[in-house]
Amino acid sequence: MKFFQLIGQISIKALAKLGRAGLFFMSILSSTGYLLFRPGLLIRQIYSIGVLTFWLIAISGLFVGMVLGLQGVYTLSTFGAESSLGIMVAASLVRELGPVVSALLFAGRAGSALTAEIGLMKATEQLSGMEMMAIDPLKYIIAPRFFAGFISLPLLAALFSASGILGGHLAGVDLLHVDSGAYWSQMQTAIDFNDDIINGVIKSIIFAWLVTWIALFEGYDAIPTSAGISRATTRTVVNSSFAILLFDFLLTALMFGAP
Amino acid sequence: MISIRNLTFSRGDRKIFDNISLDIMPHKITAIMGPSGTGKTTLLKLIGGQLTPDSGSIVVNQQNVHQLSRSELYKLRKKMGMLFQSGALLTDMSVYDNIAFPIREHTQLTEAMIRTVVLMKLNAVGLRGARDLMPSELSGGMARRVAMARALALDPEMIMYDEPFTGQDPISLGVLVQLIKTLNHTLHLTSIVVSHDVQETASIADYIYLISAGKVIGHGTPDEIRNTESDWVQQFMQGKADGPVPFHYPANDFGHELFANDTQQ
Numbered sequence: 001m002k003f004f005q006l007i008g009q010i011s012i013k014a015l016a017k018l019g020r021a022g023l024f025f026m027s028i029l030s031s032t033g034y035l036l037f038r039p040g041l042l043i044r045q046i047y048s049i050g051v052l053t054f055w056l057i058a059i060s061g062l063f064v065g066m067v068l069g070l071q072g073v074y075t076l077s078t079f080g081a082e083s084s085l086g087i088m089v090a091a092s093l094v095r096e097l098g099p100v101v102s103a104l105l106f107a108g109r110a111g112s113a114l115t116a117e118i119g120l121m122k123a124t125e126q127l128s129g130m131e132m133m134a135i136d137p138l139k140y141i142i143a144p145r146f147f148a149g150f151i152s153l154p155l156l157a158a159l160f161s162a163s164g165i166l167g168g169h170l171a172g173v174d175l176l177h178v179d180s181g182a183y184w185s186q187m188q189t190a191i192d193f194n195d196d197i198i199n200g201v202i203k204s205i206i207f208a209w210l211v212t213w214i215a216l217f218e219g220y221d222a223i224p225t226s227a228g229i230s231r232a233t234t235r236t237v238v239n240s241s242f243a244i245l246l247f248d249f250l251l252t253a254l255m256f257g258a259p
Numbered sequence: 260m261i262s263i264r265n266l267t268f269s270r271g272d273r274k275i276f277d278n279i280s281l282d283i284m285p286h287k288i289t290a291i292m293g294p295s296g297t298g299k300t301t302l303l304k305l306i307g308g309q310l311t312p313d314s315g316s317i318v319v320n321q322q323n324v325h326q327l328s329r330s331e332l333y334k335l336r337k338k339m340g341m342l343f344q345s346g347a348l349l350t351d352m353s354v355y356d357n358i359a360f361p362i363r364e365h366t367q368l369t370e371a372m373i374r375t376v377v378l379m380k381l382n383a384v385g386l387r388g389a390r391d392l393m394p395s396e397l398s399g400g401m402a403r404r405v406a407m408a409r410a411l412a413l414d415p416e417m418i419m420y421d422e423p424f425t426g427q428d429p430i431s432l433g434v435l436v437q438l439i440k441t442l443n444h445t446l447h448l449t450s451i452v453v454s455h456d457v458q459e460t461a462s463i464a465d466y467i468y469l470i471s472a473g474k475v476i477g478h479g480t481p482d483e484i485r486n487t488e489s490d491w492v493q494q495f496m497q498g499k500a501d502g503p504v505p506f507h508y509p510a511n512d513f514g515h516e517l518f519a520n521d522t523q524q
Contacts (some may be wrong), residue, residue: 129347133413134306134336134362140364 021217028216031136031143040229041144049110050144050152054159056109057102061160064097065089065167068126072168073176082178086187090161090166094191095256100248104206105154107240111215114145115236118219119229127220142216149212150205157204199255206247211240260285260417260449261306261512266315268298268305269303277473278315283417286451288443290464292457293471294495294504299453300344302470303419305339320416322342337365340410340418344425346402347395348409354381355390358409365413378407384438400431400455407438417449418442436463459497461485469495471504 035042070090118141121127127137130253165187172178215236222232261283268276275298283289291299304310307316309323317324322335348357358377362368367375381387384404394402403423410418423435440463443450454460461467461481468485469477469492477484477492485496494502510516 035401076477125343125345125347126349128304129341129343131309132336132339132341132343133364133409134333135335135361135364177467 010186017221019212020221024217024220025213027059027138028143028146031139032095032147034139035143035147038144041140042147045144045148046152049148050156053106053109053152053156056105057156057160058163060101060105061093061098061163062167062170064101064160065093066170066171067167068092068164069099069168069171070176073172073178075120082172082176083169083182084186085172085178086185087190089172090165090187090191091196093168093185094196095162095163095193096200096248097251098164099157099200099204099207100244101140102157103153103204103211103244106149106156106208106239107211107215107237109246110152111211111236111240112233114212114215115219115222118142118145118230119224120217121218121231122220122222123224123229142220146216147257149215150208153208154201154204155213157200157207161200198246199251202255203248203251207244207252210243210247214240214243228245260320261451262318263306264316264318266305266312266317268301268310270301270313274473276312277471279475280315281468281469281475281478283451284466285447285449286443286447287465288439288452288458288463290452290454290467292454292460292467292469292495293476295455297470297472299470300421301457303341303421303451303453306419307336307339337413339418340413340415342403342406342418342420342423343411344422346394346406348397348401348402348406350394352394353390354386354392354394354397354405357394357405358412361409361412376412380411381405383411383442385434386409398431400427400434401428403431403435404438407442411442411446414446415448416450417451419451419453421453423452423453424454432459439463456499461496471495 068089069085072085073082076082076084076088118127121137121141127141130137130140169180169183171181173183218232218236218239219229222228262483263279263281263283266276266279267274271440273364281291286489291302293299301310305312306319306324308327311325319335319345320338322331324332324335327335340356348354349360355377358380359373362373362376377390378387381390384406384407389397389401389405394405397405420439422495424432425441428437436459439450442448452460452464461484464481467478468475476488477487478485484492487493491503493499497509500506
């Protein structure tokens with residue numbers, strides 16, 4: 001009996017939280033109009049969320065691409081197909097690794113920072129203070145951060161893929177002497193704009209929505225103590241990583257599942 | 260100015276306020292006092308419409324706070340200043356920008372005019388020279404004075420102070436007491452001071468409400484309160500360690516507990 005009670009309790013808690021998160025998201029959406037009049041707020045957040053994550057994404061992308069280059073040549077040479085290296089590197093980056101790895105890195109770098117920032121603003125009564133000054137913190141603080149994340153992550157994922165392709169070139173062509181012309185031309189003929197690139201972009205847009213939504217909500221919903229904020233920050237990274245990988249599977253099944 | 264009628268509010272199973280009624284007179288300093296944890300801050304949040312009561316009403320300027328639409332509530336809040344215990348300054352802005360913030364958000368004033376207003380408010384709290392500091396560089400007392408200047412930025416009709424004296428050194432304490440009194444007088448404000456610092460609060464309040472365990476235990480002018488016969492009020496006002504509020508948190512018999520440990524072993 002206790003067991004069923006426990007299950008019930010956990011599900012009710014989870015559902016209530018999902019409900020709160022849903023309402024929270026609706027109120028972010030209703031603040032969109034406000035942002036049109038205050039582009040400065042959005043630009044500042046794009047800088048701190050997106051631009052400051054630039055080098056992390058660029059360098060990680062380069063290394064992932066280089067590993068792909070090395071592994072690719074090693075595997076493909078067994079079949080004498082080194083010249084297809086370009087396809088392998090680009091397809092894996094654009095379809096999967098670009099959106100997924102950049103979203104995971106983004107959750108760790110920007111997501112956790114967002115949660116901690118919002119949670120601390122709550123703990124130090126800055127959010128209540130704003131409400132009492134008749135300024136809606138959802139409009140002024142939360143909405144700009146949400147849209148900044150939503151805009152930044154797809155661009156960062158594209159950056160990740162691009163620098164990964166360069167990394168693959170560096171390892172495969174410059175180090176292991178695969179033909180440079182073959183690397184680029186095979187890539188250009190095999191990678192399809194709609195099937196590969198657009199699907200990857202759709203993925204990263206959905207990941208951007210998930211990560212920023214989770215990060216902002218966890219901060220806003222955090223228990224305003226140091227232990228509460230630290231737990232909320234952990235939850236942001238854990239839950240968004242989990243959500244990214246789950247949605248990646250679902251989206252891949254939808255996009256590439258049917259033969 | 261503010262009338263609170265039959266207000267009941269609970270958090271979980273705990274009743275914070277049990278059917279309390281009180282009135283805040285215009286242009287006076289009203290103190291709301293009581294032990295820590297009696298929900299004094301909660302009362303301010305109820306007045307500001309940040310929390311909704313279970314039952315009862317709070318009427319500010321003939322408007323029932325909890326029946327207003329969101330935009331009407333925000334309009335009303337512009338007439339209320341609130342000083343949070345922590346100051347609640349925005350940590351990523353300088354002192355100057357913190358005070359300019361509500362003015363920039365709510366008015367169409369030019370930067371030159373905003374500068375004049377900000378400098379006037381800062382001068383009123385004696386911190387004109389600190390305008391370029393960041394909140395992290397301020398002492399606790401200074402942060403509270405900046406927050407006070409910010410609460411006054413939109414020229415409110417009333418201002419609510421949440422524990423303004425807690426954790427202040429004697430000099431900042433004197434400054435804050437003096438400021439609350441003079442600002443109330445010169446700006447014709449209605450002030451509500453929530454506090455448990457008996458001497459300081461009683462020295463400036465025109466009227467005092469004592470709240471404990473969700474009830475109004477006593478009210479009156481500071482002199483009336485001091486001469487009340489109630490044991491509880493006397494214990495609170497004189498800070499006695501034992502009395503109607505016992506020194507010991509409720510527990511089992513001491514001797515019994517000591518020996519209970521022996522028998523277990």
